[in-house]
Amino acid sequence: AQTVTQSQPEMSVQEAETVTLSCTYDTSESDYYLFWYKQPPSRQMILVIRQEAYKQQNATENRFSVNFQKAAKSFSLKISDSQLGDAAMYFCAYLGGANSKLTFGKGITLSVRP
Amino acid sequence: GAGVSQSPSNKVTEKGKDVELRCDPISGHTALYWYRQRLGQGLEFLIYFQGNSAPDKSGLPSDRFSAERTGESVSTLTIQRTQQEDSAVYLCASSLDHGDYGYTFGSGTRLTVV
Numbered sequence: 429a430q431t432v433t434q435s436q437p438e439m440s441v442q443e444a445e446t447v448t449l450s451c452t453y454d455t456s457e458s459d460y461y462l463f464w465y466k467q468p469p470s471r472q473m474i475l476v477i478r479q480e481a482y483k484q485q486n487a488t489e490n491r492f493s494v495n496f497q498k499a500a501k502s503f504s505l506k507i508s509d510s511q512l513g514d515a516a517m518y519f520c521a522y523l524g525g526a527n528s529k530l531t532f533g534k535g536i537t538l539s540v541r542p
Numbered sequence: 543g544a545g546v547s548q549s550p551s552n553k554v555t556e557k558g559k560d561v562e563l564r565c566d567p568i569s570g571h572t573a574l575y576w577y578r579q580r581l582g583q584g585l586e587f588l589i590y591f592q593g594n595s596a597p598d599k600s601g602l603p604s605d606r607f608s609a610e611r612t613g614e615s616v617s618t619l620t621i622q623r624t625q626q627e628d629s630a631v632y633l634c635a636s637s638l639d640h641g642d643y644g645y646t647f648g649s650g651t652r653l654t655v656v
Contacts, residue, residue, distance in 0.1 A: 463644055471631060473585075473647035519584060523641055529575055529598060530635075530645060534584040 430455045432522050434533035441510045442541050448495075449505045449536050451520030458482075461523040462496065462503045463530070468516040476518070479503065507538075515540045544568075546648035548634050554654045555624055563619045563651045567636030574617050575645060576609060577633045585633065591617060624655045 431454045441447035453462070464476040479487045479496050486494050491511075495504045507514055520533040547566040555561050567574050576588040587601040591611045602608070606625075611617040621628055631652050635645035 461642055465647075471633075471650045471652075473633065473635070473645075475644040475646075478644055528640070529587050529590050530585075530641065531587070532577075532585040 430457075430522050430524055430528075430531050432520050432531050432533040434520055434536050436536050437534075438537045438539070440539045440541060441507070441514075443510055443512060445510055446506060446508045447510055447538065449507075449518050449520075449538065451503045451505070451533055453501050453503065453520070453522050455501070455522065455524060457524045459525070462494075463521040463523070464492070464494070464503075464505045465519045465521060465532075466514075466516045467519065467535070473519070477505065510540050512540050512542060514538065546634055546636050546646050548632075548648035548651050550651055551649065552652045552654075554656060557626060557655055558623055560620065560622045561624055561653065563621075563632050563634075563653070565617045565619070565634030565636075565648060567615070567617070567634070568646055570614075571636035571638055571646070572614050573637045573639065573641055574611055575635045575637075575641075576617070576619050577635070578603075579631045579633055579650070581630070588619070588632075621653075624653075626655050629653055629655045 433452045460481045462479045466474045477489045491508045493506045517535045519535045521530045549564045574591040577585040589609050590598040594611045606622045609619045631650040633650040635647040637645045
């Protein structure tokens with residue numbers, strides 16, 4: 429079974445600085461998708477960024493980018509120019525083949541210091 | 543609709559009572575998922591629908607939990623004889639096909655069993 433590990437329960441970053449959130453996963457599949465979701469106190473899960481495993485190029489969405497290391501099964505999220513609105517729980521998630529479902533890590537709470 | 547809608551937003555029930563949680567997916571999304579999130583924890587998969595069939599019910603924690611879906615529309619998650627350990631946020635999500643582009647989540651139902 430696929431597992432997703434987020435070993436850091438909490439992180440803090442100064443406003444305008446850069447922070448990296450770590451994620452590792454375990455799978456025997458070669459084709460899959462990886463995601464980062466943000467969950468603010470409103471509970472709404474918001475898709476931040478998506479990576480296709482067969483693409484070597486790291487995905488980027490504005491201030492958010494990933495470092496995808498397929499051989500190491502690592503998928504970290506970098507947030508540049510951190511803003512107060514970035515404070516939330518962040519979840520790493522894995523999606524494998526047909527009829528599979530998103531498997532989530534335990535999440536990390538990110539706080540942003542003004 | 544424009545987003546995934548869940549009702550009620552909050553539900554307080556007495557131990558032993560039955561509850562029904564409702565999810566309206568995005569129109570045209572064939573797949574629908576239910577997850578449970580205990581306080582401060584990650585998302586725990588419950589059940590997945592493709593159309594009105596459920597290829598994966600592996601996450602339902604006991605036979606007190608059941609779910610159904612009408613066509614590619616509304617889904618209801620029913621918990622019978624609620625227990626205090628059922629207290630959690632129940633999140634619903636929908637996606638096109640198998641969710642390769644990610645899931646869209648609702649804001650969840652917070653269930654409190656007293």
